[in-house]
Every structure is written in C-alpha cells, then in structure tokens.
Amino acid sequence: MSRTSNAGRRRIPVVAILSAALLAFVAICAIAQEIIAPNALEQDIYLGVVGGGVEGHLFGTDQLGRDILQLSLAGARSALLGPLVVAAGSMLIGFFLGTYAGYRGGVVDMLAGRYADLLLALPAVLLAIVVAGLVGRGYWVTVAVLIVLFSPSDVRLVRGAVIEQAPRPYIESARVLGIRPSRIMFRHIAPNIVPIVVANLLLNVAFALVALSSLSYLGLGVPPGAPDWGRQLADGRQLLGDNPLAAVVPGVLIILTATAVNLLGDWLSDLLDRRVVAR
Amino acid sequence: MKRLVTGPVPAFVLRRAGATVLLLLALSLLVFALLYLAPGDVARNLLGTRNVTPEALAEIRARHHLDEPFLQQYWRWLTHAVTGDFGTSIRTGRPIGPLMLEKTGITAATAGLAFLLSVLAGIPAGVLTAVRRGRWLDRVLVTASVIGVSAPGFAVGLLLLYVFALGLGWFPIYGTGEGFFDALWHLALPAVALALGLGAFVVKLTRAAVIRELDQDYVTFARGRGLPEAATLRIVLRNAAIPIVTSLGLMVAYLFGGTVLIEVTFALPGLGSLMEESVLFKDIPVVQALTLAVALVVSVAAFLVDLSYLIIDPRVRARTVRR
Numbered sequence: 001m002s003r004t005s006n007a008g009r010r011r012i013p014v015v016a017i018l019s020a021a022l023l024a025f026v027a028i029c030a031i032a033q034e035i036i037a038p039n040a041l042e043q044d045i046y047l048g049v050v051g052g053g054v055e056g057h058l059f060g061t062d063q064l065g066r067d068i069l070q071l072s073l074a075g076a077r078s079a080l081l082g083p084l085v086v087a088a089g090s091m092l093i094g095f096f097l098g099t100y101a102g103y104r105g106g107v108v109d110m111l112a113g114r115y116a117d118l119l120l121a122l123p124a125v126l127l128a129i130v131v132a133g134l135v136g137r138g139y140w141v142t143v144a145v146l147i148v149l150f151s152p153s154d155v156r157l158v159r160g161a162v163i164e165q166a167p168r169p170y171i172e173s174a175r176v177l178g179i180r181p182s183r184i185m186f187r188h189i190a191p192n193i194v195p196i197v198v199a200n201l202l203l204n205v206a207f208a209l210v211a212l213s214s215l216s217y218l219g220l221g222v223p224p225g226a227p228d229w230g231r232q233l234a235d236g237r238q239l240l241g242d243n244p245l246a247a248v249v250p251g252v253l254i255i256l257t258a259t260a261v262n263l264l265g266d267w268l269s270d271l272l273d274r275r276v277v278a279r
Numbered sequence: 280m281k282r283l284v285t286g287p288v289p290a291f292v293l294r295r296a297g298a299t300v301l302l303l304l305a306l307s308l309l310v311f312a313l314l315y316l317a318p319g320d321v322a323r324n325l326l327g328t329r330n331v332t333p334e335a336l337a338e339i340r341a342r343h344h345l346d347e348p349f350l351q352q353y354w355r356w357l358t359h360a361v362t363g364d365f366g367t368s369i370r371t372g373r374p375i376g377p378l379m380l381e382k383t384g385i386t387a388a389t390a391g392l393a394f395l396l397s398v399l400a401g402i403p404a405g406v407l408t409a410v411r412r413g414r415w416l417d418r419v420l421v422t423a424s425v426i427g428v429s430a431p432g433f434a435v436g437l438l439l440l441y442v443f444a445l446g447l448g449w450f451p452i453y454g455t456g457e458g459f460f461d462a463l464w465h466l467a468l469p470a471v472a473l474a475l476g477l478g479a480f481v482v483k484l485t486r487a488a489v490i491r492e493l494d495q496d497y498v499t500f501a502r503g504r505g506l507p508e509a510a511t512l513r514i515v516l517r518n519a520a521i522p523i524v525t526s527l528g529l530m531v532a533y534l535f536g537g538t539v540l541i542e543v544t545f546a547l548p549g550l551g552s553l554m555e556e557s558v559l560f561k562d563i564p565v566v567q568a569l570t571l572a573v574a575l576v577v578s579v580a581a582f583l584v585d586l587s588y589l590i591i592d593p594r595v596r597a598r599t600v601r602r
Binding site: 015114117118121122123124125126127129130131133134206210213214217218219220233236237240241244247248250251252254255258259261262263266 | 302309426434437438441445532535543544554559561573
C-alpha cells in the first residue's frame, strides 16, 4: 500500500515481537521436552487431583497425579509438530497440483476443481472427526487425514495465483523463447507466488493446531495418556471443581499459541504483500 | 426486481440448483463409501464382542443387505434416504430419522443464537473498525478478532464455564433447561462460545470489505461533492454487502464443525453430541445420515447465498440475465 510511510515499514510491531517470543518458547519446549519436562508423565495415583500450589505442583495435578505444569510444557511438542507437518504437507500438494492445474488447465484442472468443490462442501473439522474416527485413532493418522482435507484450499490458492501470473509478459516471452513448460512453471512462476504460499503456510499452521487439538479433545488424536493440550482439556473438563487449572492452563496455551501464529502470519502476509506490490 | 421472476433468471436458478443436486449426489456416494473406509467387519461390529457362529454372521449380513454389491447397497440406501428413512442406529437400535429430529432443536437453537450474536455484534464492529482505520479502537478490535478467530470453541467454552458458571455462578453448568427463557439462559454460554470465533471472523471480513469500498474513487468523489458522510457510508455498505453475505453462507459450514465440540463441552444432547458418540461407537449409519444432512444444509446455504446476489447487486443481475 502506497499509503504506508517508509518509517512504518521498518518498525516491527510489538505484537509480532511478542508472538515470535511466545512461539520461540513453545518451540524450545517442543524440542527439549525431555530436558524441560522430564517428569511430565510421572503418575502419583495416591496423590490424585490437587489444586495449584501444593508441595511443588505450581498448577496442581490431574486425576492421575501428574503435574499440570510439566504436562502442559510437554504438550508443546504435539501442538507444534503435527500442525507444521499438516501445513507443509498440504501446501506441497497444493503447490504442485495447483501450479500444474493453473498453468496447464485441462483435465487435471477440472478434476482438481471438482475435488475441491466436494471437500469444501463439508466443514473440514467435521469431516476430520468422521474420517479420523472411522479410519483409526492415532496422531499420525489424524495428521494424514488433515493433510488431505486441507489441500483443496491450498490447490485453489496456488491455482489462482498461477492463473494471475500466466498471462504476464515475462511468461509470454519465456514461452516464445521455447523454454520447457515445467521450467516455466517451477523456475519462472514459482518464485512469484512464494509470498502467498509462505503467508498462507502460517495461517494453515494455526488452523491445523486448532483442528488437531479439537480431535485430541474428542479422543481421536493422540493416544490416551500422551501429553497433549486438547487431551488435557478433555480430562480437565471433569476436574473443573477440583483443580480448574488442569483445564485452564492448556486452554490458555492453545489460545495463545494459535493467536501468536495467526498474528505472525497476518504481519508476514502484510509485509510480503507490500513487497510484491512495490516490486 | 420485476425481471427476477421472468426470463433468463429462472434458467440461472435452475442451472445452479442442478449443480447443487449433482454435488449432493457425489457427496452422498463419498459419505456412503465411509462404510468401506472403516476398518473391521460391520457385521461383527453389530454383534459386539459376543461369540458368533458363521450362520449368525451371515444372517446379520443378509438382514442389513451387507452381502449385496456396493452400488446396489448404495442405491438402496440413497432411495431410502431421500424419503427420510436412514435405517436404524446400531448403538441405540432406534430409527435414525426420529433420533435426529428430536436432537435437532437444541442444535438449531444454539447455532441460531450463535449466528445471530455474531452477526449482530460482528457487522457493526467491522464497519466501525473500517471507518476508524488505523486508530487505537481499530487496532484493539483487530487484535481481539485475531484472538477470536484463533481460539478453539471448546477451549473458550471451558474457560467460560469456569469463570461464569463455576466461579461467578451466573449461568447453569450443564443441562438444557425448561421453557423458553430458562432454555435461553442454559444455552447462553454455549452460544457465546460458538459465536466468539464466528463473530471475530465476521469482524475481519466486514472490515476488509468496507475498507476496499472506502478506497474506491467514487467515495472520494462523493465526499468531494459534499455528500453527507452518512449517505456516502450507505452506498459503501451496500457495495460491501456481497462479500459479507458470501461469508455468512460459509459460516453455516463452520457452525456445524464447531457445534460438535461445543455440545460435547457443555454436555448438550444435540446433533453434535450424537455425532461424537456415533463416531466413537462406529455407529456408521448415524454418521452417514448426519454427514449427509450437514452437506445438505451447507449446500442449500451456498445456493441461497448465490441467489441473494441477484437481489443485492443489480450488476450481477444484469450479467446473469445477459448470459
């Protein structure tokens, strides 16, 4: 946007910095789970549920006597890893299929379009619940289901961006020069749609995070007993009277993490968009 | 408006309706194929963990027509489904049609309430942020809407339960209540939890649509001519209406995804809870019926949205008539 001044372009907004800091913290927890939360799964059946602040349990324990703080920190791994794989996987499908469909058109384009129509006519979360529930439980099964369900909108996005690029002079001249279509698609067009792809990737991570934790909440994602925020919320629902923090802590963590990813995604897409316009 | 009833517009409507029916047919095939996606033998699932003789298994197969070829089974299911007969639930042993009907009320009330709340709060807030673009109110509301969009309904629902039902005691924790006002009081928290995400989405979309219109040359011109700001805004809003109405149609799909989680969280015995229980129990006939019902509602909503363009925007009307 030409409206924005040069000074505004340089400064990174506070919200973006805060989001990045929070995500860095979650990422560290995810990577160094064994060091940061070594006793996350240690049960203490005799202790059972206790409220916050009891002898070394800052946020109390759950019904199995597991420490809520450690469990929540350990849940960072399944909260980040799966959504990253979902976003990357569906974008990979979207990138190749969308580029091909957008540039070549024809049968592939038609089939990809109908496939997208079909899947987009049903709410993704609902379909994920149905398919994950019937095909089988398990984290990676759920991740695979979400990749399939997320890909149609990515195909559409990339296809639209490619169709916008295709009639431009630089593509026409490349075609006149006799460059192979595959080279035009992936060496000439691809770099120009990267901003859209990157911005959308982050938004997809946030969406996948919510979807995956929703499925875990319903008992379809991670196996019982695994550290996962959605799972913790499902358990914590029964404990609202005894130790509300068992639900509140993972709930706040899901909301904050998803918000941080979205805020960062919004900021990035604004930034990249501006650069594309400026070019 | 007169042209709406005669001439080429009905042809457009018919074409669009035909496409919707085709889409639904394709979806029904997909939904029916779910039966084959599920691992394990359906007949065995029906009998549970009991010891089964091969004869009993064959008898069950024959009774549920599981021994027929796929397409024949599909055709039988579809022709029955069209008349509202979705078969019997494996889990409860009851016919699915009435089972779904008796649970529709709660879901429709919660979803309707949430829809109303999000539209009534979201559209004015979106217009306000667009008009005050760049000011602090805009920034606060935009950040709040990102939180709203990101926060999963069940997490928000649990927090609301904790604060307003358990902590402050303003609302009941569980149950659906008796009578209109009591029911409203019981459904308030679930509806708010559902509406928060939706409302935030409406704010974002309304803001973007209104800002796009405010940047148009005709607005500069209208202002330059000294048209009152309220009159200008009225033109802007009318032009911004199309993308907003489109998103309202999309929200219907979102509502159905969210309602499962909200009903489970608040232990409401609606269609969402039925879906969760049926999926966990692998009560496939119920899952099929529910999925098809949702597909029907979502497709009809999309169809109505397309029709509403004809009424909202004379340009679209002219284009479809000419074609």
